[in-house]
Amino acid sequence: MSMTGFDLSFRHLCSPYTPSRFEFPTQIRRKIHHGCTCTAIKPVLCSTSVSSTAVSDSRNADENHVSTSYGRRMMISMISFLLPLHVPIQHSYANTPDDLLLLQEEIRKVLTKGKAAGVLRLVFHDAGTYDVNDNSGGMNGSICYELDRPENKGLKKSLKILLEAKKVVDETQSVSVSVSDVIAVAGAEAVSFCGGPQIPVRIGRLDSMVPDPEGKLPEETLDAFGLKQSFKRKGFSTQELVALSGAHTLGSKGFGDPFIFDNSYYKVLLEKPWSSSSGGMTSMVGLPSDRSLIQDDECLRWISKYADDQDLFFEDFKNAYIKLVNSGAKWTTNS
Ligand code: HEM
Numbered sequence: 001m002s003m004t005g006f007d008l009s010f011r012h013l014c015s016p017y018t019p020s021r022f023e024f025p026t027q028i029r030r031k032i033h034h035g036c037t038c039t040a041i042k043p044v045l046c047s048t049s050v051s052s053t054a055v056s057d058s059r060n061a062d063e064n065h066v067s068t069s070y071g072r073r074m075m076i077s078m079i080s081f082l083l084p085l086h087v088p089i090q091h092s093y094a095n096t097p098d099d100l101l102l103l104q105e106e107i108r109k110v111l112t113k114g115k116a117a118g119v120l121r122l123v124f125h126d127a128g129t130y131d132v133n134d135n136s137g138g139m140n141g142s143i144c145y146e147l148d149r150p151e152n153k154g155l156k157k158s159l160k161i162l163l164e165a166k167k168v169v170d171e172t173q174s175v176s177v178s179v180s181d182v183i184a185v186a187g188a189e190a191v192s193f194c195g196g197p198q199i200p201v202r203i204g205r206l207d208s209m210v211p212d213p214e215g216k217l218p219e220e221t222l223d224a225f226g227l228k229q230s231f232k233r234k235g236f237s238t239q240e241l242v243a244l245s246g247a248h249t250l251g252s253k254g255f256g257d258p259f260i261f262d263n264s265y266y267k268v269l270l271e272k273p274w275s276s277s278s279g280g281m282t283s284m285v286g287l288p289s290d291r292s293l294i295q296d297d298e299c300l301r302w303i304s305k306y307a308d309d310q311d312l313f314f315e316d317f318k319n320a321y322i323k324l325v326n327s328g329a330k331w332t333t334n335s
Contacts, residue, residue, distance in 0.1 A: 093332050094177035095204035103177055106165035107186045113259040116190035117251035118158035123187035125152055129212040130327035132235045137216055138328015141179030141207035151217050162186050180205040184325035194250060196261030197314035199321050206330040220287045224296030227289055242302035243316040245293060254285030266307035269294050
């Protein structure tokens with residue numbers, strides 16, 4: 001994983017520190033009061049003064065942890081032992097309806113039709129790393145650490161505009177909205193902005209502080225069997241694979257208007273323009289993976305249904321999208 005200047009700036013914007021796999025947003029750590037025995041944050045909390053009210057910089061916290069004397073460590077362990085397991089903590093992460101409304105508003109300010117496709121693709125590249133077998137990956141904002149991977153080429157600019165929206169929400173609400181929430185909500189906004197279905201997206205996800213395992217996203221050279229297997233590992237059926245692939249209606253792969261979310265993906269697939277003898281632009285339509293879907297009988301059945309019935313496609317896409325953005329998500333405790 002290379003550490004270009006650009007990536008470093010993203011790391012900084014996404015999260016300033018990397019102590020463990022999942023973490024509360026920065027401002028939560030600042031406002032959490034000692035006494036909580038939550039395992040995710042206990043190492044940080046225990047490393048600071050018991051009477052302190054804030055963990056202003058967790059790197060300092062780690063240093064403190066190293067320099068803590070034996071006697072003090074003993075005292076802290078005893079206090080931890082005596083404390084009840086669920087001491088209330090003061091939450092300050094974005095997860096209320098007001099936070100969601102503001103986030104949607106700020107995303108709409110930075111979103112244009114030209115940016116919608118990239119934003120929707122970003123959702124798949126963050127969430128699509130999910131693996132049901134070991135519950136790794138998923139919708140966790142780890143894309144911030146994976147932008148240099150070849151499959152994520154071109155996604156930096158999409159993430160950058162979304163982080164502008166995040167900054168405004170964080171400053172206005174005095175809470176920290178997770179990167180995964182921003183991406184999940186932005187993808188839904190991109191779909192409806194381009195004429196697709198309204199998709200209700202819940203917020204309150206926690207971000208990962210480390211990249212997800214590599215090689216989890218499907219390659220465009222996969223055949224239908226490989227695509228089905230890949231989506232099965234993410235918990236998706238063949239029907240959901242076909243519905244989600246309809247996202248390729250946005251963008252420049254030749255499935256109708258690049259800025260309109262509709263069912264033209266399926267209509268064009270049925271026409272197989274790439275096999276036309278006239279050649280030219282039609283031979284460029286679709287990715288090999290799109291073309292392979294139509295070779296499979298089970299996929300073809302769904303392609304035909306969605307080509308005939310846009311409402312059905314919208315309904316199925318909506319449900320599959322909600323499942324995608326909840327894949328592997330870790331949630332704040334009160335959302
Ligand atoms: C089925 C497996 C999939 C494969 C192999 C795949 C692969 C790709 C590739 C190679 C591109 C072209 C990138 C470029 O122009 O450089 C692309 C574009 C895109 N993908 Fe996928 N994708 C898949 C599924 C999905 C899913 C599930 C979504 C979202 C729900 C999605 C959303 C998009 C969008 C919106 C674009 C257009 C991006 C743009 O034009 O800026 N893809 N995909």
